[in-house]
Amino acid sequence: MSRQIFQLRISLSGVRPPVWRRVLVPAGYTLDRLHRVIQHSMGWRDCRLHSFEIDGLQYGEPDPDGELALDDELDVRLDEVLGKGSRFQYTYDFGDWWEHDLVIEDALTADPEERYPACVDGERACPPEGVGGVAGYQLLLAALADPAHPEHASMREWAGESFDPVAFDAGRAGTLLRRFC
Template identity: 35%
Template sequence: MANLLTLKATLRYTKPAVWRRLVLPDTFTFWELHFALQLAFGWGNAHLFEFSTGWGSPSDFLTGTPPAQPGNEQDMPEWWRDPRQVALTEVLRAPKDKVSYVYDMGDHWEHELVVEKTAPLAASAPLPPVRCPDGRRAGPPEDIGGIPGYEMLLDALAEKAAGTRKRMPSHFAGLGKYDPDLPELDLVNEHLAALPDLIAEENAFLEEYRRQLAAQPRPTRQQPTADQLLQLLAAPKKPKKS
């Protein structure tokens, strides 16, 4: 029987904490959860990601970004698993179960995901859409420089609000009217309502990309002609060093 999970996702090292509460079916895969988190925090799915049950060793690794190129699965570490084939129920089954989610290996946004409660779903009932009923603060902008860059942004915004700074630093230009206090939950839920379509589009894009790569002719080494072989054999040999 399927269950409805209530997860609290907290972006680690943020003060005040940036977090979201998500309600979603446990029939999800970690691939689907990844996109739900992207929408919940306002990320743009522009970087690699991984889920793990700890914070360091390969044995903690659960799943992560699937390879885009055909055949690259063979080059992945033996502990790598495809997120499209790893169900949430492998590790998220009861209250207090938790995993970590890292997005963008450069900025390294670490999220702690904790199951707060579960509720059974009727077998005949359709799966409900993912919801974000609660949350605090806006997610940091993409490519801001991780937690240090985010803290610099908050300081600059506070100085500007206090009148001690006239304009934002140039590297924060283009952020628009970013308000770190507003989680914009209405917009988050509007985006989450379209989550199935987004995942379908991403799956189709990935498969088409892989198909096009597979269709490209592979470079082949040109074989030397008979004349080239004769010239090579007739070439003077360098004396061996004694």
């Protein structure tokens, strides 16, 4: 029996230069598993709230207090609500409000020699958690790029010496996906 695999492109909205990933996921994954794929492929730490919007419906972890009207992401399989060409959104961190545009670029037959999910391509590092959304990230990039910028030293210290905004390693992201998703 062959399994269907969705090829998804995940793009961080409003960020220039673009931050994006291309991942392969089983079409039978539920939205909660796709959430983990997005977290690990993008480089987020999964310490904030999130939601999906598909055809005007909101999905996520149900709010026990009922303040957020979300359908349970555990109950929704990708292949039940999406197909090749589908576009939908994922929002992470309701404070910084990171919007991700997702497109199912293709529907493929699983390669029996491959392990899924897999990250096959992408560009640029994910912004650091708590940077202040798109505007904060643009300030960080400007400060890091200019040693004469008044906030260069403090932003470098805050982001850490190892943060490189142009770095992305699809192989490392793929390893994380196989380990945690």
